[in-house]
Amino acid sequence: MTPTTLLSIRQLQSPHAGPFTLDIGRGECVAILGPSGSGKSVFLRLLADLDPGSGEVYLAGEPRESCSGPAWRSKVVYHAAEPAWWELTAAAHFSAEQGACVQGLLPLLNLSPALLDSDITRLSTGERQRLALIRSLACQPQVLLLDEPTSALDPASTLAVEQLLRSRLEAGLAIVLVTHSEALAGRLGQRCLHMDKGCLTP
């Protein structure tokens, strides 16, 4: 473990994937490519402690078991490929304290503030995908586990997302990026790994 390591993964595995051993540094983006069903999302869910598995994960040297599941997941945020919503409007998904942060992020992703109060089911898939990214960033995570965050976006929006993520990386956020786009992986990821049949290779 080097001094800049933020997330250390040791022999993390589930019955379907792993074992994974990996170190991710502060401000580093690790991109993961691989065919559908190869275990990319399984890996992210294991990291977020959403599925049971064995092995160890440390955040800044602290073992995952030293904090509760919710506390871990608010620091290591899993951003699902298909974001789910449980209230009628996007605004209802944010707490009062997140308001300023959300207002600051909307223009960066070319979104109008009016979208926050519209019926969430009326928004386009791309709008929902960007709003979901704002929702994940508004938690102020230390590690962001992104599952195909730009799959429904046009080139301009993809560029906006990339710029936003790059600025967050510079601020010290660590990102694990699962994507099918080799171009995106190459532009954002300092390292590219390949997932095949539940195994991670360089």
Add this chain to the structure above:
Amino acid sequence: MSPIRLEPLDLFLASALVLLDAGLSVALGLRIHRQVLWAAVRMVVQLVLVGYVLRFAFALGSAPVVLGIVVLMLLAAAREVAVRPAHRLRGAGNFRIGIMVVGMSTMATVLLALFTAIRPLPWYDPHYVIPLTGIILGNVLNAASLGLDTFFAGVLSGRAAIEARLALGSNVRKALAPHIRDAIRKGLIPIINQMSAAGIITLPGIMTGQILAGMGPMEAVKYQILLMFLLAGGSGLAVAAAVFLAARAVTDERQRLRIDRLTKR
């Protein structure tokens, strides 16, 4: 007035009405005539058997016999709670929830009634304990199984949203809250309907039975009111306990959603 006794011939004549249902099924192609007849036969056999069991229990009137019968009733009700929902917890989880919930809520309400309102001598007098337990069990069973069914279905269909909330750092109580509320509400609807319809739309069973048996209407009404309160309390306790236990069962110590612990019937 003393009750008018029914003779076997009276029942025989009434049984023709079941044949009417069966005939309807044949005529309209409903294909339920066998079920109707089988259910009628079951009903007669079960009730006659219960009649003998009650006669035996009333004659003996001993605490162990009453307790034995009550335990058998609780087990049967717990099994019904377990099998009714469309989804089940692995490892007989539904039955474990059923027995805990049915036992706790029924005992609490029956004992409350026995020691505060009815006060029979001795307190375990089977004339009171067994019918009271039966009526409360029926309602408790209804509330608990409706609650469980609604909760499991809600968690399964709302899985993505629950996990999205968990992934953003929510605790399970918050993430499951809408489904817990829905399920408890659903379990309480039957008793709310019963209470609001009582006397106007329906003449409740106990009251009807006691009037037929010769009790004065006001006495019968008082019994019915007591019973409705007991049923409301029993249903509430049962459905809340069932849903909270189910919520515990589909989550774990790391506050993850464990859908893998549910199987479809």
